[in-house]
Amino acid sequence: MARKYLLGNEAIAHACVESGVDFISGYPGTPSSEVIDVLRVQPDRSYYVEWSVNEKVALENALAAAWCGIRSLCTMKHVGLNVAADPLMTSAYTGITGGLVIMSADDPFAHSSQNEQDTRCYAHFARVPCLDPAGIQEAHDMIPEAFDLSEEFGLPVIFRPTTRICHSKGDVELGESVVSIRKGEFHKDPRQYVVIPAHTRVLHKKLNEKQSAIRKRLVERGFNHFKIRGKIAIIASGIGATYVQELLPEGVSFMKIGAYPIDEEWLGDFVKKHEKVLVIEELAPEVEEVVHQIAGCVPVFGKKNGYAPYEGELSPQAVAVIMEKAGFLPKKPFPQVNPIQNLPPRPPILCAGCLHRGAFYAIKKVFKDAIYPSDIGCYTLGLQLGVVDTTICMGASITVASGISHAGDPHDIVCTIGDSTFLHTGIQGLINAVYNGANITVVILDNRITAMTGHQPNPNTGVTACGVESPPVSLDALCRSCGVSFVESVDPYDITGMVNILQEAKKRKGVKVIIAKQMCVISARRAGVKRGRYRVHPEICTGCGTCVRFGCPAIEFEDEKARINELCSGCAVCAELCPVGAIVREGKK
Amino acid sequence: MSGSFDILIVGIGGQGTILASNILGEACLIEGRHIKGAETHGMAQRGGSVESHIRIDGLFGPLIPPGQADLLISFDLLEALRYSHYLKKGGKMVVNRHLVLPTSVYTQNLVAPTEDEIIAALKKHELCLLDADKMAEEAGSPLSQNVVMLGAASQSMPLKPESLLAAVKNLVPKKTIEINVKAFETGREFGGTC
Numbered sequence: 001m002a003r004k005y006l007l008g009n010e011a012i013a014h015a016c017v018e019s020g021v022d023f024i025s026g027y028p029g030t031p032s033s034e035v036i037d038v039l040r041v042q043p044d045r046s047y048y049v050e051w052s053v054n055e056k057v058a059l060e061n062a063l064a065a066a067w068c069g070i071r072s073l074c075t076m077k078h079v080g081l082n083v084a085a086d087p088l089m090t091s092a093y094t095g096i097t098g099g100l101v102i103m104s105a106d107d108p109f110a111h112s113s114q115n116e117q118d119t120r121c122y123a124h125f126a127r128v129p130c131l132d133p134a135g136i137q138e139a140h141d142m143i144p145e146a147f148d149l150s151e152e153f154g155l156p157v158i159f160r161p162t163t164r165i166c167h168s169k170g171d172v173e174l175g176e177s178v179v180s181i182r183k184g185e186f187h188k189d190p191r192q193y194v195v196i197p198a199h200t201r202v203l204h205k206k207l208n209e210k211q212s213a214i215r216k217r218l219v220e221r222g223f224n225h226f227k228i229r230g231k232i233a234i235i236a237s238g239i240g241a242t243y244v245q246e247l248l249p250e251g252v253s254f255m256k257i258g259a260y261p262i263d264e265e266w267l268g269d270f271v272k273k274h275e276k277v278l279v280i281e282e283l284a285p286e287v288e289e290v291v292h293q294i295a296g297c298v299p300v301f302g303k304k305n306g307y308a309p310y311e312g313e314l315s316p317q318a319v320a321v322i323m324e325k326a327g328f329l330p331k332k333p334f335p336q337v338n339p340i341q342n343l344p345p346r347p348p349i350l351c352a353g354c355l356h357r358g359a360f361y362a363i364k365k366v367f368k369d370a371i372y373p374s375d376i377g378c379y380t381l382g383l384q385l386g387v388v389d390t391t392i393c394m395g396a397s398i399t400v401a402s403g404i405s406h407a408g409d410p411h412d413i414v415c416t417i418g419d420s421t422f423l424h425t426g427i428q429g430l431i432n433a434v435y436n437g438a439n440i441t442v443v444i445l446d447n448r449i450t451a452m453t454g455h456q457p458n459p460n461t462g463v464t465a466c467g468v469e470s471p472p473v474s475l476d477a478l479c480r481s482c483g484v485s486f487v488e489s490v491d492p493y494d495i496t497g498m499v500n501i502l503q504e505a506k507k508r509k510g511v512k513v514i515i516a517k518q519m520c521v522i523s524a525r526r527a528g529v530k531r532g533r534y535r536v537h538p539e540i541c542t543g544c545g546t547c548v549r550f551g552c553p554a555i556e557f558e559d560e561k562a563r564i565n566e567l568c569s570g571c572a573v574c575a576e577l578c579p580v581g582a583i584v585r586e587g588k589k
Numbered sequence: 590m591s592g593s594f595d596i597l598i599v600g601i602g603g604q605g606t607i608l609a610s611n612i613l614g615e616a617c618l619i620e621g622r623h624i625k626g627a628e629t630h631g632m633a634q635r636g637g638s639v640e641s642h643i644r645i646d647g648l649f650g651p652l653i654p655p656g657q658a659d660l661l662i663s664f665d666l667l668e669a670l671r672y673s674h675y676l677k678k679g680g681k682m683v684v685n686r687h688l689v690l691p692t693s694v695y696t697q698n699l700v701a702p703t704e705d706e707i708i709a710a711l712k713k714h715e716l717c718l719l720d721a722d723k724m725a726e727e728a729g730s731p732l733s734q735n736v737v738m739l740g741a742a743s744q745s746m747p748l749k750p751e752s753l754l755a756a757v758k759n760l761v762p763k764k765t766i767e768i769n770v771k772a773f774e775t776g777r778e779f780g781g782t783c
Binding site: 334 | 601602610611614615617618622623624625626627628629630635636637638647649650651652654655656657667668670671673674675677678690691692693694695696699700701702710
């Protein structure tokens, strides 16, 4: 036993090892990525771990491992579960023999996501148990329980932490690591694993029959509990429950929901002992819906009558406002404060020396009035450069481009997609675009890594999650085999070269693919690549601002002249852009 | 209420706020105290403004409500101003005298307050202003700037300097221990004069 100061995801990863996990798969996505990032670098691992190409692939792999009787973990972010929804829904029918825990991390407030969907709704939809921790210690302690529950009921269990669990820190009491010794063994059972109609109808009935026992067990295991302290009550879940506890006044009863499905009878007994109840939870009204069903004439305060928001994340101050409005808090706990207005914002931006900036610059130069569908990754930040017109979900750049092309829009269409995203769900869109004769230019921004989520390797990198060498896929050969005849690779630091190839693509009909290939500047720095910095020659600089508009954080503008700061990584793109040749390598005259 | 000592560390993604938070966490473990914190990861972190919440003796959530922080440590002048409403009445600020203008100022022609204007606004609070970049350089490496800042702020924290120093030694890369110890001590000495 040890007490450590850990990130939520580090504590979750440790708990998986304490549970004797045997098989781990997943696809990176904020806020879930660090769980596998921690597990994949442990020395003396006894478990198998992989980064899969997408969440559907990851879950099907983990499901198969759990069918072989071993403990499996599959990690992803909430929107990843959309991709894995197909195997999820039917895995509840087939069940499992070894424990299967699916960690799907939600991101209320969309800190780093395209939406604020609630994983608890998926658990409800699939009729599988869902554990919803309220803090790091609980997240840690729930993991072994999740494996036990999964094995007890023969069902996958969803574990749903949120950003404020995954990326918060705290002192955590850890247990002992357990060495995985199980070997998987598949026992044929077509009635369980071949979901033809005759089998699946039976399996569906069995799944439904498990529900009542699951509800009871979740209360028995103490995930859902309460304390009666007065005539009014607050029912809360997730991190919201922690904020309520920080503020809970004397004489207000408190119920904490940490697991679903909720036992309605047990919940009803609690609610009926009170004169009014307030429900506090992030995102969907999962708890509130159930409370409404059983409340009878007890008034329920929450999202449905406008006391709590459906969107965004909760915070101590947000919870205080809800409690006060609903009459559950006698006085304001926090002073009213106002942030200083009109400060220039500092949003995230592409790094100094990022390959994407050069690629975007060239695209904009050649295709001035084009439509620019894009995708999910660092390069979504190209929005600030005016070269991202659409982003919806992983892989939806090529598909949106071909859809716009077939819709009849007369503009050129140039879409951008990263290498990891292309391998995730981009390939199908490319095959479809070629097959159906779309007129589009596809630029694959190839930095050979999944950068945004923390530099996880992918099949394009040449190493596995554990650092074992693996033959990198050839994006060029892949695109050609999809039927693309114009496939060109170019270094996006070479603006002239990139412009030339884009012009060539512009002249042609059909699907053209340009692979803009250069190392991620962060990976390059870590690998010890040193290019030397650049500086502006103040006597040559005319202050025209061309380099400043390029938007690199290494370029500043002071006293009517450009200046390059210490962030410069030496990509030299600005030196190529400067119309008067004022930007030179440091040390050169 | 929480009963915790709440510290907000702010800066720009990449300046080392996470190591600073880890050092505080380690120091709390050394003293056998509870701690809660929250940080910025993922997309939000790329060169953007970042915040680390740290609640010493924290038993509940990781987030500090605005107007409640006991101490604000800022690695950048503009970020200190942006988050100054988090400080409670009578709270203290330890700020690096260093201003990185956001790229939006150049690309969108936005107006940023000058260094002097920012400092004048910050002086509404109890302010310890230091040139951490220079002090870090003198300690042996500009990368030790975050440890200089912690050293200066250590004068206003309910943690023993020995615990903080031990935490620094445990967490920084082995070959930089000497530099970081010097950085901490230089910062702490300066913090004592604020």
